[in-house]
Amino acid sequence: MTPGSGLQAGLKNRHLSMIAIGGVIGAGLFVGSSTGIATAGPGILLSYALVGTLVVLVMRMLGEMSAANPTSGSFSAHADRALGRWAGFSIGWLYWFFWVVVLAVEATAGAKILEGWIPAVPQWGWALIVMIVLTATNLVSVGSYGEFEFWFAGIKVVAIGAFIVVGLLAIFGVLPGVDAEKASFGNLSSHGGFLPHGPGAILTGVLLVVFSFMGSEIATLAAGESENPQRAVTKSTNSIIWRIGVFYLGSILVVVSLLPWNDPSIKEQGSYVAALDSLGIAHAGQIMNFIVLTSVLSCLNSGLYTASRMAFSLGERGDAPKAFARVNSRGVPMTAILASVVFGFVAVFFNYLSPDTIFLFLVNSSGAVALFVWLVICFSQLRMRKILQREAPEKLVVRMWLYPYLTWATATLIVGVLVYMLFDTEHDGRETVLLSLMVAAVVLVIAVVKQRLTAGRPAPAAETPADKVSIG
Numbered sequence: 001m002t003p004g005s006g007l008q009a010g011l012k013n014r015h016l017s018m019i020a021i022g023g024v025i026g027a028g029l030f031v032g033s034s035t036g037i038a039t040a041g042p043g044i045l046l047s048y049a050l051v052g053t054l055v056v057l058v059m060r061m062l063g064e065m066s067a068a069n070p071t072s073g074s075f076s077a078h079a080d081r082a083l084g085r086w087a088g089f090s091i092g093w094l095y096w097f098f099w100v101v102v103l104a105v106e107a108t109a110g111a112k113i114l115e116g117w118i119p120a121v122p123q124w125g126w127a128l129i130v131m132i133v134l135t136a137t138n139l140v141s142v143g144s145y146g147e148f149e150f151w152f153a154g155i156k157v158v159a160i161g162a163f164i165v166v167g168l169l170a171i172f173g174v175l176p177g178v179d180a181e182k183a184s185f186g187n188l189s190s191h192g193g194f195l196p197h198g199p200g201a202i203l204t205g206v207l208l209v210v211f212s213f214m215g216s217e218i219a220t221l222a223a224g225e226s227e228n229p230q231r232a233v234t235k236s237t238n239s240i241i242w243r244i245g246v247f248y249l250g251s252i253l254v255v256v257s258l259l260p261w262n263d264p265s266i267k268e269q270g271s272y273v274a275a276l277d278s279l280g281i282a283h284a285g286q287i288m289n290f291i292v293l294t295s296v297l298s299c300l301n302s303g304l305y306t307a308s309r310m311a312f313s314l315g316e317r318g319d320a321p322k323a324f325a326r327v328n329s330r331g332v333p334m335t336a337i338l339a340s341v342v343f344g345f346v347a348v349f350f351n352y353l354s355p356d357t358i359f360l361f362l363v364n365s366s367g368a369v370a371l372f373v374w375l376v377i378c379f380s381q382l383r384m385r386k387i388l389q390r391e392a393p394e395k396l397v398v399r400m401w402l403y404p405y406l407t408w409a410t411a412t413l414i415v416g417v418l419v420y421m422l423f424d425t426e427h428d429g430r431e432t433v434l435l436s437l438m439v440a441a442v443v444l445v446i447a448v449v450k451q452r453l454t455a456g457r458p459a460p461a462a463e464t465p466a467d468k469v470s471i472g
Contacts, residue, residue, distance in 0.1 A: 007331050011146045018150045019153065022156055027299055044261075045253060061410075070230060086451050094373070094440055096340070104359070111124070131344060141330045187257050188256060234397060315333075368421070382404055
């Protein structure tokens, strides 16, 4: 736990294990992969592998810092200590903004599925119900959040595991009772080649899949409310390679092997539904709707938790209203949760009032935040490693590989993706980067002004010398 904070160690090891596993499986994997497959063909596997490698490297850096200094603010608190108050303030508020917009996106996605099942309740009604239920869950205790997420993530993990096993059996022709005519690893190369649209499509694919990986860092925030934060962070960091390898690369490999990449059903029905349909599995669409709904609820649950804990950390460091850092008798930061969900409700309202103007602006202006966060983690780790080596080398229980060369290479790759997005007009990449940069610039200006106005004042109570790593 964060030293001196009022948060309680209410998350059990099984909660953290499933949060870590489920954090890399977003609804975007099920919903957005069909567009990536249509754009890059089987080469989308290289796009996923490239982004997966990027995430593994960034999470290794974050794991190094979080294992040394577990805190509810995670990378925002590390940036504060390593780069300066302006950095922690800026990236913390941008991350909060990202997740409260995600709340609206996921609430709407879940409402659409539920309305299809029970049309008597309007879509806005379902969105309201979903938001209220998960807000109540988070308000009860951190343990109730962990319990809900344990089961949500568990369903996702079992579903993808079963999908991979069944798909592989069909590909090898040993699935009883199923005649999967199109299933073959030959689909990876027999329909225009492995890269039917050329090597450039790999980078375009990266733009389409990169945001489905957001959430990998949630385990480092949640670790602050566990009994053994250092162990939780270390375990999560060390297991991310197989998690991404199995759930992303494994399931997408099965999809593009069961069906030719250009099969019309992939775009019409969605990649996973089309793959299940090709095996003749009854009610494939409804099965996937249930799994997507579970992923949406998981993302909502974790999004509200993550946004509230970031707001709590910002309040603790004096970068948000002090009320955000207050907790009730159960160790729950109620004000931080309610403030986050209120913005989420407002965003849901805009989604129905003006989906093509205000809400579209909110979505696009938060779209590149994931890449900003990863870039800040890189630069924070470059500085924090030197600080830890000088002041507390025994805390380096997790180490970034090939430091500092691999850190610089990762930062360069992230900048490369951002630059490539600036030239992408077909998939709104340019608009997303420019709007995100605009919002980031506004937050950064506020951070710099705030830092100058408060220069010379004593640090907030939460940042006692014992807690704060010197950056001298």
